[in-house]
Amino acid sequence: MKRKIINTADGSATIYLEEWNEHYHSKHGAVNEAYHVFIKNGLSLFSDRELSVLEIGFGTGLNAFITFLEAPALKLNIDYTGVEAYPVTEEELKLLNYPEQLKAEDKEAVFKKMHRSKWEKKTPIEKGFDLCKRQQSFEEIEDEACFDLVYFDAFGARVQPELWTEDIFLKMFRALRPGGVLVTYAAKGSVRRAMQAVGFEVERLPGPPGKREMLRATKHFEGGEN
Numbered sequence: 001m002k003r004k005i006i007n008t009a010d011g012s013a014t015i016y017l018e019e020w021n022e023h024y025h026s027k028h029g030a031v032n033e034a035y036h037v038f039i040k041n042g043l044s045l046f047s048d049r050e051l052s053v054l055e056i057g058f059g060t061g062l063n064a065f066i067t068f069l070e071a072p073a074l075k076l077n078i079d080y081t082g083v084e085a086y087p088v089t090e091e092e093l094k095l096l097n098y099p100e101q102l103k104a105e106d107k108e109a110v111f112k113k114m115h116r117s118k119w120e121k122k123t124p125i126e127k128g129f130d131l132c133k134r135q136q137s138f139e140e141i142e143d144e145a146c147f148d149l150v151y152f153d154a155f156g157a158r159v160q161p162e163l164w165t166e167d168i169f170l171k172m173f174r175a176l177r178p179g180g181v182l183v184t185y186a187a188k189g190s191v192r193r194a195m196q197a198v199g200f201e202v203e204r205l206p207g208p209p210g211k212r213e214m215l216r217a218t219k220h221f222e223g224g225e226n
Contacts, residue, residue, distance in 0.1 A: 005095040009209070012101040015060060015092065020159045024059045026185070028210030031062070031101055033185060036208035038063050038151045039070055041216055042183035045149075048075040052146060054175060056138055057153040058082030060096055061114050068114075068129050069104055077128045081147070085137050088115065138163055143175040150176060152184035157191065164191050169217075170198040178221040187213035 004016045010029030016022075026033035043053075051071075055063055064080055071078050088096075093115050099108040114131055117123035122132040138154060139162075150172050157164040164186065172182055182200070184191075187207060192215055195202045200217035207214040 003092065005092060007097075010101070011097075012062075013060070013095060013097045015088070020155075022155055022159050024057075025062060026208060026210055028208070030060075031066070031098070033208040033210075034062050034066050037183055037185045037214055038153075039066060041205055041214065042149055042151065042181060043067055043070060043076075044074065045181060046074065046076060049077075050079065051076045051148050052079045052177075053081065053149045053151065054143070054147040055080070055082045055151040055153060056172075057151075057155070058084035058087075058133055059153065060088060060098075061111060062096075062098055063151050063153060064114055064131065065098055065104075065107075065111050066102070068110060068125065069102060069107065071129060078130070079122075080129065080131045082131065082133045083136060083138060083141065084133065085135065087119075087133075087135065138168060138171075141171050141175065143171075145174070145177045147175050148177055148180050150180070150182040152182055152186075157186065157188055164188070164194065166194045166197050169195050169200070172217075173198045173200060173219055176219045178219060180219045182217040182219075183214070184216075185211065185214050187211065187215055191215065 006016045008014050008027050008030045010032045012031040014023050014025040014030045099105050099111050119133050119135045125131050154163040192202050195217045203216045204213045
């Protein structure tokens, strides 16, 4: 499928799939969306600890890079796992302007290291941040109680409805430790109901620019699986 690098409303890049009319990140601002959904309403819930993060849709690496930048202020040591079926190419990587947009040009080598690190192998990116990229489909995920936080950043239900089902969210529920949290930009009622059906408690929260709402799901200590 043909992919094209474009700039979003806040100046940060994303990948556009012309055949699906689908963007990897919000056209209203890739960086703004990432901060609002995954940092403000996800990562910032945790501090002063070891934290294991699973990203569903590693894609451009934006969410991983922002997490790396924000972790020190929260005193977090991050063990980050990114699942991606179709990695970006070296040519695409050169066009992703996140270090510049985030005023983190001094960390450009970190961003490139994230993309160039070996797949299926845990790589120390810098002290306090380890990354393991897994090239697999989301349906193949079988982790059990491994993660504290899930960034659910799959393509939208309009183009890939099979990624927003009870079956997938049961995998997410099982992958989280008790007390774990899943955050996503999505807010459809069918998505919320699928999350609730497998045991999550779900909150509607104000969405990022261009979206009225988003969802946050919590696996409570007393929660059980259906």
